[in-house]
Amino acid sequence: MTTPPSYGSTPSTPPPSGMTPTPRRRRRRHTHAPGASVLSSFSNLANTIIGSGALAFPAAFASMGMIPGIVSCLVSATTAAFGLWLLSRCATVVGVRPGDEGRKASFNEVARLAFGKGWVTRVFDLAIAIKCFGVSVSYLIICKTLLPQVSVTFAHLFHTKIPDGSFLLSQTFWLLATAPVVVPLSFMRTLDSLRFTSQIALSSVAYMVIVVIGWYFIKGPDPNRGEVVLARFGPNTLAAFPVQVFAFTCAQNLFPIYNELKDRTQQKMNLVIGSSIYGAAAVYEVLGIVGYLTFGSKVSSNVISMYPAESFVVAIGRLGIVFLVGLSYPLQALPCRSCIYLLTSGIIKGKKHKPVPAPVDYESEEDSDESSLLGNENDMLVPKVGDAAHGPSATEMPAKKFVGFTIGIVVAGYTIAWLVDELDVVLGFVGSTGSTIISFILPGFFYFRLFRNEPGHTKWLALALGVYGVIVMTFCLTFNILNLKTGPGKKDVPV
Template sequence: MNDDMPEYGAASLPMIPSNSESPKLLPDSTKDGHASITSSVTNLSNTILGAGALAFPSAFAAMGMLPGSLSCAFSGATAMFGLYLLSRCATIVGTQPGHEGRKASFNEIARLTFGKGWAIRAFDLAIAIKCFGVSVSYLIICKTLLPQVCNTIANIFHHPLAQDSILLASHFWLIVWMVIITPLSFMRTLDSLRFTSQIALLTVIYLLVVVVGWYFVKGVSPERGQVVPFRWDKNTLSSFPVQVFAYTCSQNLFPIYNELKNKSQKKMNTVIVVSIGSAICIGIIGYLTFGSKVSSNIIAMYPATTLFVAIGRLGIVMLVGLSYPLQLLPCRASLHHLTHGLFKQQDHSAGGPDDSMIQANDDDDSDGEEDPLVPSENASLHPRHEPLSMQFLALTLGILISGFLIAYNVHELNIVLSFVGSTGSTIISFILPGFFYFFLFRQEPGNTKWYALALGIYGMFVMLFCLFFNIINLVK
């Protein structure tokens, strides 16, 4: 941490609430957003309950009921604690004189914690790579499942499709889905995506109905494997990274915080708890239904001969596909922080209308401030916060096109995503929240700062363990 950085902590920031309180986090009304608690829960739940939730039952199968429950609960608790720490860190942003109006982000909090330098860029790069990799995996899932859904529905209605039918072509459905999500990808805020997130979240509810309803109405599967309290074999350790990465949603915590209306720690805790608690239900019931034979995609275990299940599979496509913009937004924001200087240079050479504005604020930028990609609601009070529209368009199109090309030509991203998840997910879920809070609140009384430090150290061990495990699997 730079020596010239000021000391932060509860003693120097009296407006930060203590752990036992949940008052309004930011008394300045200009920093309140317009998103409701329902919208925030929807977006964060949609981020968590993506493809990762489908694999939770397999974690129980690999560990057994008791260790699986404890492990999933522990992974959820550490993720919840990391999100809580980030929401507390967000209260510091904009509290310094002259820094009013700034929005909370990993980049801004990293600047407050470590000062300007390479660390901020490294964090943004990790977030961008992680979110981009996950978004590409969503596209691959969509192009893989949609032909299966079409084939199942056609057979149910006794109109089988020809083998060369375009409806069975994965590339066709990839193009169709890109047409659907491209307009959504140009939305500037998470709250703008609340309606698509609500549609996607309905599919989660439907998935819960399928999983829970099937178990209580039709009982366990006739081909169910063993349901044991404890299990230890070669697959036990491999299930732990799945649980860790399934809960990753920290990349959208700050946008949700910025947009939340009447911010309070209680509301943020509600968003976090409701979002994470849902996934464990799918894991337990799925394991009870299929036992040790459950696969990494729970919805694929149910008979594909019924319209009830076919709709469930289509719902998974909707869930994953409509989650794509939720990964693109933080990816775009991180790339903005990494490339904003390049676009400023282009504006200087072009001598456009924003040239004088940028020139006048070069000194501010040298202090570590990043120009926001989209305007804040109080942009009129801070004219230097006007966006560079060319950068917004270029970054969005770049992410869309590159993601499409990769998804078009690649069918499996397991190896790449395993390494990306091992680094990116652990960094933004455990390492950064822990160290951010420890440094920013080190003067705060109580033990929370030490728990935060422990979380950061735990994240480093998890990252090393997962990387080692991935390398072993790659060698095999």
């Protein structure tokens, strides 16, 4: 009997019809093979993490004091990194079981393996979709709010004045002005396609850090600086905790990065996760410490607004923030689109995509046991049967739905951003639920469920992370509800 040709090889004689995949299918497999580098994966994950929330870290440090601020930031980073690591381990189980060939890792797939099909997986998808959509809209609102201010700053630098009623002061104009950049990027199918825009966004973060550090060491502390304390406790101290916890949210893009990483191993995934999380933590720590030392307790929730508007370097920094949030929009649109597709897959009928036939794998039943799928951390993270790298995902989005959902997300997002000036209250509740679910609760419970028969303490640490997520979500929701009733707390007093 002739041995079937391996993937990537060409048979010496034409195979009989129906025996092997057609050349067209082979070409499609090649198109979808993972090809993202570690640098590309780091750029996209780090850009997902670092957003405009970085500007609030000096105020968070001012609310709790220097030492608690530093420690809280490191603890938040470590819990987030552990959650991402758990998800990367859960991803290795996807596409391995018979009948799952060709499937790619996603929250939906892991939830299906952990808890089975049902309404639970749809609730997870809905939470992620709402969270990502809300954040993407907030990015557009930031752009339309900051760009008129940047225009005034540059006009002042060039000794001109923008007349009242000018389109340069119109938020609607600047909102539409972002569309030629944001909309095309939103139609990218993979995160790897966004690596260059992520690197541009990260360069603006680096510039902002340089400005904050350079200003402090060249100009010194602000003459009107408030007091700087090592620790404090007051009404705003607890309010600063969610700022740091949610500043590391990026789990919505962990699975796309896993699927796209070339020659992926657990060591590569660990490198991507560790460098992204702790690189972001370094940025937050520097901004928090130096910003707090510069302005003390008088620092605002947007540290860049504390610097003189007539400074050219500060004006560039403000423009950099616009680039940061604007170029981060597609990183929220991509997981939002995927979750909406999975939510509607049973409602909106379309052409079904059958799993790609897997090559014959002659291994014993013992070798296919779930525990053997874990492997060594140095092993290639490629399923033994039906590798997702060798073909489209079983849930790959058809072109018409891809375009339709993308248009819907963009149009709805721009419409809300045009009609609304702030989403603070809504985002507070969305972050309290969506961010904690995908960062702590699901990673912990997924791992505990899928690896419950594995020896060691990791599964118990995973369960503890899930419980921690439930506690954080309860605390943040309670705090948000109290804020609605009583309003923001007054400035706290050092102890």
